[in-house]
Amino acid sequence: MALDAGSGALGANPVQRVQLQTGVLTLALLLLSLLCTPLRLVFGWTWPARIRKALGLLAFVYAALHFLVYLFDKGILNSDFGLQTILTDIVKRPFITAGFAALLLLVPLALTSFKGSVKRLGFARWTALHRLVYVAAALGVLHYWWGVKKDHTQPLIYAGVLIVLFAVRWLWKKRKPASTGKKRPVGGV
Amino acid sequence: MTDPNKKPQEPASRIVTPASSRREFLKSAGLFTGTAALLGGGLELLSRHPGASAESAAPGSPIVQAKRPLGPYDTSEPITPYEQATTYNNYYEFGTDKADPARMAGTLHTRPWTVKIDGEVKKPQTVDIDTLQSWFPLEDRIYRMRCVEGWSMVMPWLGFPLGSLIRRLEPTSKAKYVQFTALLDPKQFPGQRADVLNWPYVEGLRLDEALHPLAFMAVGLNGRILPGQNGAPLRLVVPWKYGFKGIKAIVRITLTAKQPQTTWSLAAPDEYGFYANVNPKVDHPRWSQATERRIGELSRRATLPFNGYAKEVASLYSGMDLRKYF
Numbered sequence: 001m002a003l004d005a006g007s008g009a010l011g012a013n014p015v016q017r018v019q020l021q022t023g024v025l026t027l028a029l030l031l032l033s034l035l036c037t038p039l040r041l042v043f044g045w046t047w048p049a050r051i052r053k054a055l056g057l058l059a060f061v062y063a064a065l066h067f068l069v070y071l072f073d074k075g076i077l078n079s080d081f082g083l084q085t086i087l088t089d090i091v092k093r094p095f096i097t098a099g100f101a102a103l104l105l106l107v108p109l110a111l112t113s114f115k116g117s118v119k120r121l122g123f124a125r126w127t128a129l130h131r132l133v134y135v136a137a138a139l140g141v142l143h144y145w146w147g148v149k150k151d152h153t154q155p156l157i158y159a160g161v162l163i164v165l166f167a168v169r170w171l172w173k174k175r176k177p178a179s180t181g182k183k184r185p186v187g188g189v
Numbered sequence: 190m191t192d193p194n195k196k197p198q199e200p201a202s203r204i205v206t207p208a209s210s211r212r213e214f215l216k217s218a219g220l221f222t223g224t225a226a227l228l229g230g231g232l233e234l235l236s237r238h239p240g241a242s243a244e245s246a247a248p249g250s251p252i253v254q255a256k257r258p259l260g261p262y263d264t265s266e267p268i269t270p271y272e273q274a275t276t277y278n279n280y281y282e283f284g285t286d287k288a289d290p291a292r293m294a295g296t297l298h299t300r301p302w303t304v305k306i307d308g309e310v311k312k313p314q315t316v317d318i319d320t321l322q323s324w325f326p327l328e329d330r331i332y333r334m335r336c337v338e339g340w341s342m343v344m345p346w347l348g349f350p351l352g353s354l355i356r357r358l359e360p361t362s363k364a365k366y367v368q369f370t371a372l373l374d375p376k377q378f379p380g381q382r383a384d385v386l387n388w389p390y391v392e393g394l395r396l397d398e399a400l401h402p403l404a405f406m407a408v409g410l411n412g413r414i415l416p417g418q419n420g421a422p423l424r425l426v427v428p429w430k431y432g433f434k435g436i437k438a439i440v441r442i443t444l445t446a447k448q449p450q451t452t453w454s455l456a457a458p459d460e461y462g463f464y465a466n467v468n469p470k471v472d473h474p475r476w477s478q479a480t481e482r483r484i485g486e487l488s489r490r491a492t493l494p495f496n497g498y499a500k501e502v503a504s505l506y507s508g509m510d511l512r513k514y515f
Binding site: 011012013014015016073074075078080081085088089093095146147149150151 | 273274276277281285287288338340383385386456457474475476477479480482484485487488489491
């Protein structure tokens with residue numbers, strides 16, 4: 001993005017371009033972080049779980065950037081538009097409400113991504129808290145869907161991937177008691 | 190988000206010494222930074238979608254380049270650079286990305302080109318575009334253009350008033366509306382292979398709107414032949430309405446007694462009305478219309494009623510509830 005900005009390749013409407021790109025990156029990273037567990041369940045790979053935290057935190061960073069661009073775009077510094085517009089937007093427009101809610105849900109997850117947090121919260125509570133990522137990802141996809149004017153191909157792809165990822169978790173959960181049962185119960189995240 | 194598998198064992202299995210915890214920390218920090226950099230950079234590259242290059246905006250051949258004083262309807266606001274006006278376009282027949290039209294416009298052949306004129310007119314006919322163009326002296330019109338998505342440009346069109354054409358066609362007493370139909374040809378319009386919208390694109394105006402001196406038929410831009418991505422060879426320009434009313438690549442003009450069913454109002458009737466007058470007080474259901482970004486500027490500006498043409502056109506809608514007839 002910085003490269004493009006330097007070379008003018010962000011096009012005629014750079015704010016919109018950056019807005020879209022940070023949003024898409026947030027979703028892509030969130031879905032990648034949600035892919036780690038299914039990879040372990042299906043193929044027994046453990047390495048994706050090691051980069052899961054990085055993926056999740058990076059998703060949060062992009063979500064925050066996405067929100068900052070929105071604040072800038074709505075003229076937070078400009079008294080003519082500013083805070084009132086943003087509050088109206090969040091309350092009145094489901095599209096913005098969904099996106100904002102998703103961002104809010106990611107905040108506690110990012111705050112409890114330190115090593116000590118699991119210990120402090122207790123494993124069960126920490127796991128329960130981090131299940132919020134499911135809601136956040138679903139809201140994120142909905143936000144993207146509503147934000148598109150007509151061509152829903154891209155949001156549809158994200159929705160499809162999310163559904164597959166959820167389905168794998170659900171199937172494994174259902175299967176587990178029936179099969180060997182020697183697997184330790186693990187957190188779903 | 191740490192691996193829950195490993196977590197419960199950790200306190201017991203690991204004797205924490207300053208050195209080992211520092212090593213651990215460095216290791217995990219390194220892993221995190223490396224992953225972040227790799228993934229961020231990789232995804233960034235994958236999702237990059239640079240705008241169309243300058244060469245796809247190669248200027249068309251000049252028609253006239255004469256400087257003339259501003260006319261009564263011209264704005265003196267700075268004109269949007271040709272490079273941006275020709276590479277940032279909504280033209281779903283070429284694709285839904287703003288850069289698609291400039292990239293794909295080469296697939297459209299604008300000569301030979303005929304326009305069919307029919308319906309409630311005394312002189313129905315099919316006319317060649319060059320003949321049609323020769324009926325009227327070409328004029329420059331520097332208009333603001335406001336897209337329903339919240340961005341705007343200033344466009345120096347070249348063409349003739351729509352009213353001149355309508356009067357020449359001699360509408361019958363039954364004519365109340367004008368319907369425009371764009372070219373339907375998936376070979377020339379790759380975007381028409383997907384049913385994003387009902388093809389062909391159809392737009393319309395009430396007859397009095399069409400006869401208003403601001404309503405314009407453009408055949409050129411910046412004194413040059415209209416580029417394909419901007420609607421060649423013939424497009425409608427209605428500066429007080431949202432840009433989607435400005436149908437491009439027109440092949441048919443029909444005068445009708447009934448209000449035409451227009452493409453966007455069929456696609457999402459709650460979001461895009463037949464009138465589509467620029468109105469900062471009537472929001473799109475999903476975004477505010479109070480402000481807009483002029484292409485080339487970073488911050489937003491307030492949107493003006495009827496896109497700044499209220500003095501000229503507001504009387505066309507006196508007595509109408511513009512919240513209902515949006």
